[in-house]
Amino acid sequence: MAKVAYYPGCALKERSSHLDRSARDAALGLGFELDELETWTCCGAVPPVSSERVMNLIAPSRILKDVRDSGRKELITICDFCYNTLKRANYSIRNDEVIRKRVNAFLADDDPERTYLESDDAPWVDYDGEVKVLHLLEYLRDIIGFENLPAGLKNPLKGINIAPYYGCVMLRPEKEIKLDNPENPTIIDEFTRALGAGVVSFPYRTECCGSYLSVSSPDASTRLCYRILSSARANGADALVVSCPLCFYNLDSRQEAIAEAYPDFRPMPIFYFTQLLSLALGNGPEKQGFDMHCVDVSPILEKLDTPEAAEVGE
């Protein structure tokens, strides 16, 4: 079975371990293995938005260099923040000679034999950005092909209407990320459609979920999440699908606070795209970590047809 280098990141090891697990299951169902890097560190997560030019690139560059050194050309990641961090670091290294030299000089210092204060112009390593960083969605679209998904599905997601929610960092900045049009993205729509579900487009699909405001100003995040969820509901969605662990956290765990603040609010289940894929490929609900969700997903699962059960009946 084909193995593709895989960088899970911190969230997928803890609060979003169900994202990690469902992704691994889904990949196996599609005939490839997410091969976790032997050693990896924090990607840097928030520093990309800082004004520092070089320091925040060192951790992601080291990860990418290790992938290159292990002889692999592609790296899959799933968390939108990891994806953003890794891809932008790679972009800077590819396109900015000064940054490339500075980062490589730092990476050279990883070597215990290296004496400090060597010339920056002659680094011992030379990582040029040759690894291709792929979001799992990107891998599914460009390598597997969304058009090839339906043929392998045991349980197409018939009978439910799902609203794709994109958030921010998966798509921006457009020039560096180049995944989809950030103003009018379609990648999760196409993915969801390929799984057989009804796709609901709604105006708030790229509006902010509050991101880290949920720590410093939770009320603001509550208000934003309310708008997103109620707009999806008004447009006919049964559930929301996301890829970012932070979006998931805000949209799922804030619903209790939303219900208190807005009496008209009705809860809406949130799915990771990998959970939908894993379900459609025939893995049972018990494998999806639904017990980690704040909002009960069972109304959606009940709505799903289960052709396998029907087959057994015959």
Add this chain to the structure above:
Amino acid sequence: MKRIGVFVCHCGINIAGTVDVARVAAEAAKMPGVVFAMDYIYMCSEPGQSLVREKIKEEKLDAVIVAACSPTLHESTFRTASVEAGLNAWQCEIANIREQCSWVHSDMEKATEKAIKIVGTMVRKSMLNESLEPIPVSITRKALVIGGGIAGIQAALDIADSGNKVILVERESSIGGHMAQLSETFPTLDCSQCILTPKMVAAGKHPNITLMTYSEVEEVKGYVGNFTVWIRKKARSVDWSICNGCGDCMAKCPAKVPAEFDRGLSTRGAIFVPFPQAVPNKPVIDRDNCIYYKSGKCRLCEKVCEPKAIDFEQEDEIIEVEVGAIVTATGYDTLPILDLQEYGADTVPDVIDGLAFERLLSASGPTTGEVRRPSDGKVPKEVVFVQCAGSRDPERYKPYCSKICCMYTTKHALLYKHRVHDGQPYIFYIDIRTGGKGYEEFYHKAEVEEGVVYLRGKVARIFRDGDKTVVWGTDTLTGRNVEIRADLVVLATAITPKEDSRDLAKKLRIQSGPNGFLSEAHPKLRPVESVNSGFFLAGCAQGPRDIPETVAQASAAACKVISLFSKEMMEQDPAIAWVDEDLCGACRICISVCPYDAREFDEEKNVVVVNAALCEGCGSCVAACACGATQQHNLSDTQIEVMVSAALEAFDV
């Protein structure tokens, strides 16, 4: 030895700020052959020029070198002055110490050294310059105008009125251009059709104008005064010499095609005239959408055509014409709404562009002038206008200002209020730019008297909610986000050059700028000419502009053409290539490198000869000639050698 005078210009501080001009003059005075040298603050001014004239006489100069700006700017100025003082024009040379020295350096010491070297090379060259006479070239007194919008029509009429012949080529089947689509025009609100159609008719009837509509320029060869142009007359599938324009064919055509003229808000047949006031008012068959051309069946138009004018077999014709000047007035397009993803692109039916709104306002439009929205034909009660949709946005779309949108959006809001009295227009803007006669007053009227709400800020997103079109924007004056649940949204999309304007520029060998608009020879002093002589520009092909400006520029271009045609003969620069027939080895390499087709092989003499009228003096042939037979007047191999050695000697100093 020649007596040479050197005149060093300060160009204010443009040169003197970086180059020690007094030292340049002093060093020049020491050079062999130089009998006089001086510096002066503005050599090109009248006192500066008279200094040149006086010194030529006083010092009995044989040659003059003006160390100043690029020769493209003032070579002719100083040559004229020299001629007035009795010198041959080609004994006056320019040493460029501005663009090639002061403007690109900051170190005064080094820049001064370089300026001295530049003057030194020209002194050496000047020693060997011959006196030349301009070559007389005949002129074809007929102009080609490309593009039949208001710019092309105006230019054609003005040239034709002067008694010269004009060929007016238009790509569509009718002249009129975008102006024919407009309802009323700012700031006077006179009806666009009413002021345009008389000019269209005049152009169609003028004895000096040959209209060639449904035609495109295929190829252009030649040079100022003597162009040969090949024009593709596209197959109309209708014999216009027989067609009486009755319109029976159009009434019967079963095909339904979105009408371009109405921006897709109505349909037309496959056989059509773009609008009822078309000139010429004769139809063509759009073969891509004709049922007969697609399926081999139908020919209904043929059956109903009384005079039997339908001709399905008609083919494109290539027509060759000779002209002396070419006016390019190919107009503009607007940025497709599809490109503006955040504004609903093609998913929100009630988002239209400014030209579509013009059609909704127009008495001859698809709604006969009632404002009705595309989705359900309802009269919209709240309309949002979004300015700068794609303009002034260097990150995502076009960096430039489209110039006319502030005014036409204000006009749109006013006309909307005039038609829907209880309606509310909102305008999102970045800045309101009302530079023009009566423009600010017009804007004031809209805002203060007519209650148009102006919101200073950009629109972030437009989407459909039920039958409403929701606009999210920001009002930067109050610092608040704004949501308007509108019935219709009109985008003032960016003005862009025609999609194929770069191809045309290439065909004509004229320049276009970074955004694709055609470039003028000088932005201030030669605004209607291309750098390549014989080519003139008018209208939006050169950049966004409104009707008054377009008409003024078209008349200016016409005036330039008329002035060119007023000469008996043109004078061609004689500093061109020539062939020493005794040395020519007949290898003909020079013919293959000449970009102007200016060289041909004389079979009888077995040598290559130069067509003086075509040669531009680029020097390619001189460089390519293996036996040194090809030389250029006043740029001989010897002259180049002495110039190089002058530059190298100076390095050793």
